[in-house]
Amino acid sequence: MPAGLFWFLAALSVLSALGVVVQRNPVHCLLSLVLTLLAIAVLFIGQDAVVVGFLQAIVYAGAIMVLFLFVIWLLNLPAESRPTGHLALRFFGAVAVAALMAELLVFALPARLQIRAAAHAAGYGSIEALSQTLFSEYLIAFEVTSVLLLVAVIGAVALARRTTAAEMQERGAADKAEIEKAA
Amino acid sequence: MVSLSWLMVLSAAIFAIGVAGFLTRRNILVMFMSIELMLNAVNLAFVSLGSRMGTMDGQVIVFFVMTVAAAEAAVGLAIIISIFRSRETVHADDLTLLRW
Amino acid sequence: MNVEFAALALILVFPALGVLFNMFLGPRLGRKAVNVAGPGVMFLSFAVATVAFLRILAMPEGSALYFTLWRWIEAGQFHVELGLRVDALSAVMVMVVTGVGSFIHLYSVGYMAHDEDYARFFTYLNLFAFSMLILVLADNLLMMFVGWEGVGLCSYLLIGFWYTNPEFAYNGRKAFIVNRIGDAGFILGILTLLSALARHGVWTLDFAELKAHASMIGPSAATAAGLLLFLGATGKSAQIPLYVWLPDAMVGPTPVSALIHAATMVTAGVYMVARLNFMYMLAPDAMAVVATVGALTAFFAGTIAIVQLDIKRVLAYSTVSQLGYMFLGVGSGAFAAGVFHLMTHAFFKGLLFLCAGSVIHGLEGEQDMNKMGALRHHMPITFWTMLIATLAITAVPGFSGYFSKDLILEGAYESGHFRLWLLGAITAGITGLYMFRLIFMTFFGESRVEPDKLHHVHESPPVMTIPLIVLAVLAAVGGWVGLPDGLLWGDAFARFLAPVVGDFKPAVEASPAMLSAVATGLGGIGILLAYVCYLRMPGVPALVAWRAKGLYDLLLEKYRIDELYDLVVTRPLFFFSNQILNRGVDRMVIDGAANGAGLAVETGGELARRVETGNVQHYALVYLLGAIAIVAYYLYLVIR
Numbered sequence: 001m002p003a004g005l006f007w008f009l010a011a012l013s014v015l016s017a018l019g020v021v022v023q024r025n026p027v028h029c030l031l032s033l034v035l036t037l038l039a040i041a042v043l044f045i046g047q048d049a050v051v052v053g054f055l056q057a058i059v060y061a062g063a064i065m066v067l068f069l070f071v072i073w074l075l076n077l078p079a080e081s082r083p084t085g086h087l088a089l090r091f092f093g094a095v096a097v098a099a100l101m102a103e104l105l106v107f108a109l110p111a112r113l114q115i116r117a118a119a120h121a122a123g124y125g126s127i128e129a130l131s132q133t134l135f136s137e138y139l140i141a142f143e144v145t146s147v148l149l150l151v152a153v154i155g156a157v158a159l160a161r162r163t164t165a166a167e168m169q170e171r172g173a174a175d176k177a178e179i180e181k182a183a
Numbered sequence: 184m185v186s187l188s189w190l191m192v193l194s195a196a197i198f199a200i201g202v203a204g205f206l207t208r209r210n211i212l213v214m215f216m217s218i219e220l221m222l223n224a225v226n227l228a229f230v231s232l233g234s235r236m237g238t239m240d241g242q243v244i245v246f247f248v249m250t251v252a253a254a255e256a257a258v259g260l261a262i263i264i265s266i267f268r269s270r271e272t273v274h275a276d277d278l279t280l281l282r283w
Numbered sequence: 284m285n286v287e288f289a290a291l292a293l294i295l296v297f298p299a300l301g302v303l304f305n306m307f308l309g310p311r312l313g314r315k316a317v318n319v320a321g322p323g324v325m326f327l328s329f330a331v332a333t334v335a336f337l338r339i340l341a342m343p344e345g346s347a348l349y350f351t352l353w354r355w356i357e358a359g360q361f362h363v364e365l366g367l368r369v370d371a372l373s374a375v376m377v378m379v380v381t382g383v384g385s386f387i388h389l390y391s392v393g394y395m396a397h398d399e400d401y402a403r404f405f406t407y408l409n410l411f412a413f414s415m416l417i418l419v420l421a422d423n424l425l426m427m428f429v430g431w432e433g434v435g436l437c438s439y440l441l442i443g444f445w446y447t448n449p450e451f452a453y454n455g456r457k458a459f460i461v462n463r464i465g466d467a468g469f470i471l472g473i474l475t476l477l478s479a480l481a482r483h484g485v486w487t488l489d490f491a492e493l494k495a496h497a498s499m500i501g502p503s504a505a506t507a508a509g510l511l512l513f514l515g516a517t518g519k520s521a522q523i524p525l526y527v528w529l530p531d532a533m534v535g536p537t538p539v540s541a542l543i544h545a546a547t548m549v550t551a552g553v554y555m556v557a558r559l560n561f562m563y564m565l566a567p568d569a570m571a572v573v574a575t576v577g578a579l580t581a582f583f584a585g586t587i588a589i590v591q592l593d594i595k596r597v598l599a600y601s602t603v604s605q606l607g608y609m610f611l612g613v614g615s616g617a618f619a620a621g622v623f624h625l626m627t628h629a630f631f632k633g634l635l636f637l638c639a640g641s642v643i644h645g646l647e648g649e650q651d652m653n654k655m656g657a658l659r660h661h662m663p664i665t666f667w668t669m670l671i672a673t674l675a676i677t678a679v680p681g682f683s684g685y686f687s688k689d690l691i692l693e694g695a696y697e698s699g700h701f702r703l704w705l706l707g708a709i710t711a712g713i714t715g716l717y718m719f720r721l722i723f724m725t726f727f728g729e730s731r732v733e734p735d736k737l738h739h740v741h742e743s744p745p746v747m748t749i750p751l752i753v754l755a756v757l758a759a760v761g762g763w764v765g766l767p768d769g770l771l772w773g774d775a776f777a778r779f780l781a782p783v784v785g786d787f788k789p790a791v792e793a794s795p796a797m798l799s800a801v802a803t804g805l806g807g808i809g810i811l812l813a814y815v816c817y818l819r820m821p822g823v824p825a826l827v828a829w830r831a832k833g834l835y836d837l838l839l840e841k842y843r844i845d846e847l848y849d850l851v852v853t854r855p856l857f858f859f860s861n862q863i864l865n866r867g868v869d870r871m872v873i874d875g876a877a878n879g880a881g882l883a884v885e886t887g888g889e890l891a892r893r894v895e896t897g898n899v900q901h902y903a904l905v906y907l908l909g910a911i912a913i914v915a916y917y918l919y920l921v922i923r
Contacts, residue, residue: 020213049241077210099911108188117235145251282898
């Protein structure tokens with residue numbers, strides 16, 4: 001992809017990431033996050049990873065972020081009024097993050113990343129190529145992931161469900177019985 | 184084509200910002216979003232490397248990461264809802280029951 | 284010639300059976316049973332001992348009867364048997380122990396007739412006899428030490444027999460503890476001897492084998508071992524510096540004083556030196572120390588005895604003094620003379636104590652001589668037997684003590700210890716003084732007995748007077764086995780013992796008659812002095828005491844040695860033990876370490892738990908730090 005486009009997208013993603021972290025109102029943070037995701041999606045597409053780029057936009061930015069948004073609205077969260085975090089945490093956190101960044105930068109040096117550029121095969125990044133690899137080498141992982149999704153769905157529903165009044169009474173009775181048994 | 188290094192640097196930068204956000208913010212939901220940032224930074228790294236190497240492996244991994252992130256977001260948000268129902272707060276300082 | 288004689292074991296078995304019988308069945312079967320069993324087993328033991336003695340007499344010179352019970356210790360080359368051995372020396376000892384012991388047991392039947400704890404008494408008494416017999420019959424140094432310790436234990440048990448009185452119990456403890464100090468020296472002596480021989484590859488403590496290898500013991504080892512073993516002897520045989528327990532031991536029943544602290548236990552030290560004569564002959568320095576300590580103790584104790592008022596205390600210091608004589612004898616190389624005096628002393632001192640017990644028994648517990656007097660009319664048998672014993676101890680010619688004491692003084696002079704001889708001779712005078720003082724104050728003069736006691740004064744029953752008579756006969760004629768050379772059969776006793784203890788070789792020629800005359804003369808002066816002061820002019824002692832009050836008080840207070848020991852040894856020890864070891868080491872260091880370990884864990888836990896803040900972001904920070912570390916590691920790998 002053209003260098004100019006890259007730099008623009010890079011700046012955009014960094015700025016919006018900062019926006020996520022800095023802003024007070026959670027909805028604003030969310031919107032910044034969406035922007036970051038979209039920028040990254042374009043970066044994906046720019047590198048011939050078309051499928052994941054679109055998936056990023058549709059699934060990540062589209063579904064997951066909407067989920068976030070619904071939860072924010074459901075909980076009716078206000079903007080944060082209290083200051084953020086202890087001083088010690090912020091200080092040590094800053095130091096640690098700086099250290100991490102430094103280390104990672106060392107790894108990112110061109111001299112380190114001695115990977116020969118390989119030409120992209122025809123149809124690289126297409127859905128055929130993705131499914132080719134996905135359903136052959138990573139088949140088991142794929143199956144397991146589907147089980148994971150099932151479990152996640154069940155779990156989410158179970159956790160977020162309101163307990164009915166009858167269930168509350170049941171729980172109360174069970175607790176009382178346990179206390180008496182222990183006594 | 185921009186060199187791989189810059190893409191890695193970008194990935195590292197977004198990751199660092201995500202970490203900073205997680206450590207700093209008190210609102211649970213924003214902490215969650217920081218986690219998502221970190222995941223995305225990693226996704227970027229994977230895709231870039233895969234693209235350079237010419238294999239699809241990077242993208243497949245990103246596929247999985249996205250799936251897992253979705254599942255994790257669902258469950259995590261369910262937990263947050265249930266916490267909110269009992270405690271009426273999502274401020275991290277108030278959620279320290281497991282302390283000494 | 285060594286002959287095996289299994290019956291030797293019976294000498295030990297009978298008292299052991301007595302112990303068991305009196306301990307377990309005694310209380311149930313009653314006084315009569317115990318009264319038969321206690322002395323009975325001793326007489327049986329005496330019978331077997333007599334048989335053994337007669338056999339020894341019949342066998343050629345240097346013979347011995349032996350019997351090995353079993354092998355006790357087996358450690359590589361070193362082995363120790365539990366073996367019994369009767370040669371000339373141990374034959375004499377075992378006869379004395381069982382013979383005199385049997386009669387004292389018999390006497391105790393009468394003496395303890397009113398005491399409720401008779402079974403326990405005879406148990407302990409039999410146990411003592413058992414231990415003492417182990418000591419004298421042992422064929423090796425370690426087994427002898429077992430008996431040594433056993434008699435120390437029995438001494439403690441019997442001194443503090445009436446334990447409900449705290450002072451008596453304290454004196455029992457004092458005896459045991461002082462003995463233990465000596466025993467430490469004894470053990471070190473055993474080890475020195477053992478290691479000296481071990482260097483040459485000989486690992487043994489058997490007396491016969493030690494004697495056979497005597498040449499391998501170097502003079503320095505012999506001196507060291509000799510001095511260390513002698514330290515044990517000063518404890519057991521009440522010499523300077525460890526004699527302090529014996530006068531206080533008089534709080535025990537009088538038969539105990541007679542048996543243990545006159546006739547048998549206290550002589551164990553002398554026996555030990557005599558037994559190890561071959562070693563001591565290699566260490567003239569050690570022998571000089573033994574002789575000097577003996578002579579000094581004899582004189583020292585005699586001076587204290589002059590002013591004591593308690594009848595038993597006079598006899599106690601007298602015992603210390605006479606033991607000093609015995610050590611003077613063996614220290615001068617006259618081993619036979621020392622053992623001879625041991626035997627005669629058992630007769631007359633045992634008799635003296637029994638008579639004193641008879642007097643005390645007749646006066647219902649009175650021991651202060653100031654409250655006695657003119658008792659010879661009331662207690663004739665006691666009087667005459669005690670007089671015979673006193674004549675023996677003051678070495679009046681013809682009686683047993685004369686021959687043995689003279690032999691010792693002769694030995695001292697002829698081995699070159701002139702000053703020690705002189706000291707011994709002067710002590711003979713002092714002995715005459717205090718012994719006849721005792722006789723005159725108790726049996727002669729005006730009766731100073733308390734009126735209510737005067738009514739009940741009576742002679743003791745036959746069960747008590749028969750032993751007195753038997754011992755009196757022995758005290759009178761017992762010395763005739765060791766007459767001066769040239770007279771009748773000469774020194775049969777020394778000739779009998781010679782194969783075991785060697786012959787005495789004089790270094791200086793002297794006329795025995797002259798030496799005897801000097802000693803006897805001094806003794807006579809002492810007796811005369813006592814006669815004058817206590818019979819003719821009763822006011823003189825008080826006058827002298829008033830005039831020389833300082834000296835008198837010093838003597839009465841036994842030179843304040845006990846107080847000195849308390850100041851120099853006991854208090855510093857207690858201070859060290861309490862302040863330094865208890866407070867310092869035990870509480871601060873050891874408890875501190877133990878508590879500190881717990882405290883450390885507790886504190887560590889206190890600090891460590893603060894990590895669990897419950898705050899997710901803190902945990903995330905820690906994660907991050909871990910991640911940084913891992914990345915750094917890879918960085919390090921990559922950079923290299």
